[in-house]
Amino acid sequence: MKLEDVIIFMDGELNHIKLGYFFQDPKISSITKKTVLDAYTNQKVFLYSVKSNIQNNQKDPQEIMNLLKVDRLALPKLERGLTILKGMVMDMHGDREGSKMLSEINTIIKEEC
Amino acid sequence: MYNKSESLERYFKSIKDLNPLEKNQELELAKEAKAGNARSFNKLIEHNLKIVVTIANKNAGRGIQVDDLIQQGNLGLYEAAKRFNPENGVRFTSYAGTWILKYMNKLIDSCGRIVRIPVNQEIERFEAIKRGDEVANMRPVFIDDQVSEDNDTSKSDIIFSVSPEVEENIQTDHNKKTVTGLLNTLKNRDRRVMEMFYGVNLAGGMKAKDIADEMGITQIRVYQILNTVKKDLKARV
Numbered sequence: 001m002k003l004e005d006v007i008i009f010m011d012g013e014l015n016h017i018k019l020g021y022f023f024q025d026p027k028i029s030s031i032t033k034k035t036v037l038d039a040y041t042n043q044k045v046f047l048y049s050v051k052s053n054i055q056n057n058q059k060d061p062q063e064i065m066n067l068l069k070v071d072r073l074a075l076p077k078l079e080r081g082l083t084i085l086k087g088m089v090m091d092m093h094g095d096r097e098g099s100k101m102l103s104e105i106n107t108i109i110k111e112e113c
Numbered sequence: 114m115y116n117k118s119e120s121l122e123r124y125f126k127s128i129k130d131l132n133p134l135e136k137n138q139e140l141e142l143a144k145e146a147k148a149g150n151a152r153s154f155n156k157l158i159e160h161n162l163k164i165v166v167t168i169a170n171k172n173a174g175r176g177i178q179v180d181d182l183i184q185q186g187n188l189g190l191y192e193a194a195k196r197f198n199p200e201n202g203v204r205f206t207s208y209a210g211t212w213i214l215k216y217m218n219k220l221i222d223s224c225g226r227i228v229r230i231p232v233n234q235e236i237e238r239f240e241a242i243k244r245g246d247e248v249a250n251m252r253p254v255f256i257d258d259q260v261s262e263d264n265d266t267s268k269s270d271i272i273f274s275v276s277p278e279v280e281e282n283i284q285t286d287h288n289k290k291t292v293t294g295l296l297n298t299l300k301n302r303d304r305r306v307m308e309m310f311y312g313v314n315l316a317g318g319m320k321a322k323d324i325a326d327e328m329g330i331t332q333i334r335v336y337q338i339l340n341t342v343k344k345d346l347k348a349r350v
Contacts (some may be wrong), residue, residue, distance in 0.1 A: 003202055020136075038173050063310045091196065091211075 006081040009046040010039060016077075022084065034091045040085040041105055047078045048109060087105060121180045124322050128162045136204065143199035155333050158194050161209055165190055168213050175221050181215050185320055189216030191336045295346055302328070306338045 008015045010027055017025045069096050090098035134142065134157075144346065145153035173179050193212035194286035214291055245336035296304050306328065321339075325332040 006202075019202045019207075021207050023211045029211075077124050078203065083219065084203060087196075087198060089225045 003073065003077060003080055006084065007077040008081045008085070009043050009078070014074075017081075031088065035099060036039065036085070036088050036092050037105065038110070040082070040089050040102070041109070042084045043078065043085055044109055048083055049074075050075070050078065076083070120320055120322060121183075125166070126181070127322075128159075128166070131159050131162055133163065133206065134160045138197055139205050143194075143197055144203055146194065147197075147199060151174065154242075155331070157205065158190055158333055159306065161206060162187065162191055164206060164209060165213050168210065172214075172217055172221070177217075177221050177224060180320065181220065184211040185216045187332075188320070188336060188340070189213040191333070191340065192216070235320060256326055266272040298349075303338055303342050306335060307342055310335075310339060 001018060005016050005018045006022070008017055010029065015025075015027050024108060025037060052067060086102060089102055093097070128275050139157070142153045142157045146157050148280055165183055169179050169182035169186055189212040190209050193205070193209035196212075197208055199205075292313070296307060299307065306324060308314060309319045309324045309327065310321065319327070321332050321335045328335070
């Protein structure tokens with residue numbers, strides 16, 4: 001799917017970030033090795049909660065999107081954002097260490113949510 | 114802003130016609146490169162060499178010469194091309210920018226000052242200078258600076274004026290043997306590239322461009338060899 005921008009859930013708000021200059025966006029360039037895991041976790045949890053809201057409430061996804069004041073492409077945009085953040089974790093922590101961290105986070109989220 | 118050396122001028126001439134790629138061209142090349150097409154991989158790198166120069170110029174004045182920043186930035190560009198995932202939809206130039214800067218920051222952090230300060234502090238201080246804030250002790254220290262106005266001795270005289278005994282301790286035979294032993298395990302070509310780049314048994318290290326000319330291979334090939342050999346040696350040490 002061709003997307004012009006992605007959504008990153010950060011600092012309690014949904015940030016629409018253009019893919020063309022993604023890494024130069026001030027929100028993204030401020031992510032450091034220390035904070036990248038938090039950014040990934042926040043995005044993952046947010047995406048998980050949106051999805052489970054849709055499933056549990058049996059609501060029309062568009063209705064949820066309207067509530068969140070985001071467009072119909074919000075889910076793919078959030079998912080793409082998560083994929084990019086995952087890549088950033090691997091880039092910043094190295095492939096082996098990064099995979100291990102991501103796997104731990106994903107296990108925790110599964111257990112907690 | 115800086116003194117262009119002859120090799121830097123030659124380098125600028127050699128990349129003069131390599132213009133940035135359009136989004137679609139970039140995506141196509143990245144996909145082909147990911148699939149293992151070496152020519153596309155090289156093209157992706159070559160057409161982004163100018164970005165490295167731009168970023169190097171922006172980071173001039175942090176204690177490292179521009180040509181060294183470019184050299185280091187090119188390594189970052191190479192790493193970015195290796196790791197780039199075209200499926201994400203992010204522009205390669207945007208992704209490469211972070212790697213180029215990361216590699217340059219690493220060099221600045223390790224060589225830009227006599228007393229090392231952490232990378233994050235270094236960046237914060239640089240950002241502060243760009244904003245025009247006053248930052249203490251920001252001027253880079255040059256080893257040829259005089260210790261004081263009424264003293265002819267330069268800092269390099271002090272740093273390098275170690276006694277022969279101390280020098281012997283620093284560069285022990287053991288270290289030399291280890292390095293030589295490791296280099297001897299390499300293929301002839303790889304060993305030569307490493308020796309020339311790091312100046313082993315030479316008066317000083319050579320630039321990747323000069324090594325490429327000397328060996329009759331491309332500059333990108335030089336970076337590929339350096340990267341592969343460094344990883345290989347690191348795994349063995």
